Amino acid sequence: MHETTDTTDAPAVTVSRELTFGEAVKEAIAEEMRRDERVVLLGEDVAEAGTAFKVLTGLVQEFGPKRVVDTPISEAGFTGIGVGAAMTGMRPIVDIMFGDFLALVMDQLANQAAKIHYMSGGKWRVPLVVRATLGASRRSAAQHSQSLHAWPSHIPGLKVVVPSTPYDAKGLMKSAIRDDNPVVFFEDKMQYKVKGDVPSEEYTIPLGVAEVKREGRDITIVATSSMVQVAVGAARMLEAIGIDAEVVDPRTTWPLDEKTIVDSVKKTSRAIVVDEGYGRYGVASEIASVIAEGAFYNLDAPVTRVAAMHVPIPFSPPLEDATIPTEKAVFDTAKRLCGK
Amino acid sequence: MPNNEAYLQMYRRMLAIRLFEERVNDLYTRALMPGLAHLYIGEEAVAVGVCEALRKDDYITSTHRGHGHCLAKGASPDLMFAELLGKKAGYCKGKGGSMHIADPETGNLGANAIVGGSAALATGAAYSSKYLNQGRVVVCFFGEGALGQGVLYESMNLAQLWKLPVVYVCENNLYNEYTHFTETTAGEIVARPAAFGIQSATVDGQNVRAVYDVGSKLVDRARKGEGPAFVLANTYRFRGHHVGDISRDYYRTKQEEQRWMEERDPIKILGAYLTGDHIVEQAELDRVQDGLAAEMDRAMQWAIDAPYPAVEEVGEDVYA
Numbered sequence: 001m002h003e004t005t006d007t008t009d010a011p012a013v014t015v016s017r018e019l020t021f022g023e024a025v026k027e028a029i030a031e032e033m034r035r036d037e038r039v040v041l042l043g044e045d046v047a048e049a050g051t052a053f054k055v056l057t058g059l060v061q062e063f064g065p066k067r068v069v070d071t072p073i074s075e076a077g078f079t080g081i082g083v084g085a086a087m088t089g090m091r092p093i094v095d096i097m098f099g100d101f102l103a104l105v106m107d108q109l110a111n112q113a114a115k116i117h118y119m120s121g122g123k124w125r126v127p128l129v130v131r132a133t134l135g136a137s138r139r140s141a142a143q144h145s146q147s148l149h150a151w152p153s154h155i156p157g158l159k160v161v162v163p164s165t166p167y168d169a170k171g172l173m174k175s176a177i178r179d180d181n182p183v184v185f186f187e188d189k190m191q192y193k194v195k196g197d198v199p200s201e202e203y204t205i206p207l208g209v210a211e212v213k214r215e216g217r218d219i220t221i222v223a224t225s226s227m228v229q230v231a232v233g234a235a236r237m238l239e240a241i242g243i244d245a246e247v248v249d250p251r252t253t254w255p256l257d258e259k260t261i262v263d264s265v266k267k268t269s270r271a272i273v274v275d276e277g278y279g280r281y282g283v284a285s286e287i288a289s290v291i292a293e294g295a296f297y298n299l300d301a302p303v304t305r306v307a308a309m310h311v312p313i314p315f316s317p318p319l320e321d322a323t324i325p326t327e328k329a330v331f332d333t334a335k336r337l338c339g340k
Numbered sequence: 341m342p343n344n345e346a347y348l349q350m351y352r353r354m355l356a357i358r359l360f361e362e363r364v365n366d367l368y369t370r371a372l373m374p375g376l377a378h379l380y381i382g383e384e385a386v387a388v389g390v391c392e393a394l395r396k397d398d399y400i401t402s403t404h405r406g407h408g409h410c411l412a413k414g415a416s417p418d419l420m421f422a423e424l425l426g427k428k429a430g431y432c433k434g435k436g437g438s439m440h441i442a443d444p445e446t447g448n449l450g451a452n453a454i455v456g457g458s459a460a461l462a463t464g465a466a467y468s469s470k471y472l473n474q475g476r477v478v479v480c481f482f483g484e485g486a487l488g489q490g491v492l493y494e495s496m497n498l499a500q501l502w503k504l505p506v507v508y509v510c511e512n513n514l515y516n517e518y519t520h521f522t523e524t525t526a527g528e529i530v531a532r533p534a535a536f537g538i539q540s541a542t543v544d545g546q547n548v549r550a551v552y553d554v555g556s557k558l559v560d561r562a563r564k565g566e567g568p569a570f571v572l573a574n575t576y577r578f579r580g581h582h583v584g585d586i587s588r589d590y591y592r593t594k595q596e597e598q599r600w601m602e603e604r605d606p607i608k609i610l611g612a613y614l615t616g617d618h619i620v621e622q623a624e625l626d627r628v629q630d631g632l633a634a635e636m637d638r639a640m641q642w643a644i645d646a647p648y649p650a651v652e653e654v655g656e657d658v659y660a
Contacts, residue, residue, distance in 0.1 A: 040471070066471070072501070077494025080460020081467055087449060088399065107491070111454050112461060118366035120442035120450060121433035122657040156658050218535035 022192035024166035028173035043095025080108040086128040099132040113182040114157030135188035147276040147311035164228035166196035171205030188226040208255030216246035219270040234330035262294035279307030301337040354384035368583040380408035382578030385606035387412035389551025407453030414446040421643030428649040456489030466506035483518035497503035503564035513577040533570035545575030
């Protein structure tokens with residue numbers, strides 16, 4: 001659990017505030033832009049519009065149109081420009097409004113950004129952040145609702161961040177911007193209004209360090225991004241029937257903090273992986289494999305995935321809702337695995 | 341106008357590329373080179389003419405057919421050979437190979453094995469140059485095959501909107517791999533940059549003096565902040581798509597190849613100009629050739645003798 005200093009006891013260096021997830025992301029970007037002139041933002045409607053989700057509102061007023069740059073609707077083009085700029089002295093943040101549009105960007109990301117450092121024998125670096133969204137249930141249908149964080153996680157050379165809270169989003173974004181590698185940063189668009197404590201003092205969270213969001217003894221629920229809230233909700237329901245669930249948030253899918261995950265499962269002997277991406281060949285599958293390989297002899301039940309149903313995300317609300325992992329689904333799975 | 345010494349330098353550079361490439365082909369046929377290579381023979385005037393117009397700290401991006409661009413921008417043949425042979429001493433520690441030579445020292449952002457794959461990267465480097473007030477110009481080399489890739493047009497649109505110092509150099513060697521470009525390319529090529537309001541020039545890519553003149557003008561213009569440009573250099577690939585493309589009868593005739601090699605060889609054309617105007621004697625050009633051939637032989641042998649990387653290095657450099 002993260003520590004935020006209580007200002008009533010401590011000297012007045014830390015003010016704990018509530019920020020929304022979106023505000024936390026923006027604050028991280030603003031702080032890094034103040035700290036480093038080479039940080040610029042490129043994307044569709046990032047300036048006056050502050051993005052389609054209004055997450056970056058106000059940045060163009062502070063930093064000007066030279067550093068907060070509206071682009072044409074050319075995801076591949078401006079992402080590639082971000083890659084080239086990153087190689088030559090800048091630290092760009094590229095904004096991909098909907099994670100679904102990563103499909104338009106994959107050559108720049110997977111064949112260019114991810115491989116340039118390796119292919120050049122370490123001579124060129126790509127300190128680039130690609131912001132993208134994930135998450136369904138916004139009634140946006142099949143091309144604006146997918147959670148595709150498994151795609152970049154599959155490619156060596158990329159790092160992938162999937163924050164679950166405003167606190168994590170801020171600290172991880174600052175680390176992503178300072179990282180010398182291409183980092184894809186996924187924000188669940190349904191979380192932008194979610195509030196959480198964010199200290200006013202500066203902090204960063206290293207990439208590749210999981211956090212135990214809730215301690216428990218009976219079953220481990222590994223969850224990513226907004227699925228952490230689902231897992232925590234399920235854990236509360238499980239508590240009522242006497243099952244003590246531990247919730248582990250990897251925070252980054254690569255680097256993956258395998259040790260924290262495996263150690264938790266060794267302790268609890270049961271594991272569920274909850275992820276809003278597709279289960280098939282997905283992040284949940286990868287984490288389930290890590291658990292199976294690392295904690296097999298400690299397991300009392302099969303490692304089980306709870307992930308998006310393997311269909312294109314439908315539009316109609318009852319259909320869409322049926323595709324997404326829910327607290328109830330996690331609760332039922334945990335109950336079954338614990339033999340209750 | 342460049343002086344005669346500059347033309348002689350261009351002659352040396354073109355010949356160095358030719359001799360390098362002939363040895364690459366030789367390494368392939370002797371089964372000393374892993375994989376394949378795409379030879380630039382016949383197109384030397386484009387890379388040399390354009391790169392002679394650049395500063396050392398200007399950037400280039402290159403293609404799968406990239407040896408000529410890399411050498412023209414100043415790469416060392418020994419380190420190039422070593423990379424082509426997968427040796428530790430190569431430009432990329434043997435991890436890139438023929439299609440990925442990259443070298444910050446000479447402003448080479450990298451050869452790129454995705455057709456059109458460097459268009460946005462080059463444009464991004466031009467964005468950096470402008471943002472950081474560096475006065476650097478970026479040249480994006482690509483073949484006419486890349487005209488089929490959408491990201492080229494996304495990049496050109498952005499370059500013109502933001503007045504970026506990038507020169508797109510389209511080397512039309514007539515063939516997209518094994519298919520004549522007229523079968524793949526609708527309309528006039530230069531109508532495409534024109535649609536973005538990008539200034540373009542068409543040049544005889546076999547005449548290095550003409551390429552240099554056009555290149556210098558457009559590079560200087562970009563450096564002054566007047567925006568991107570597009571060069572269509574008409575040229576010809578004397579050899580196959582790659583070293584293994586031996587039987588080419590199904591897509592072009594031997595007569596066509598013969599005609600280009602006899603009448604349109606960029607090295608012969610510049611040689612004829614230099615000797616015809618008595619700027620140098622043929623004997624001097626022969627001495628240049630002998631010297632370069634010996635240098636290339638030494639570089640190649642050094643690379644053949646150089647060690648492979650240790651297997652333990654395979655996991656290094658994935659992340660910075």
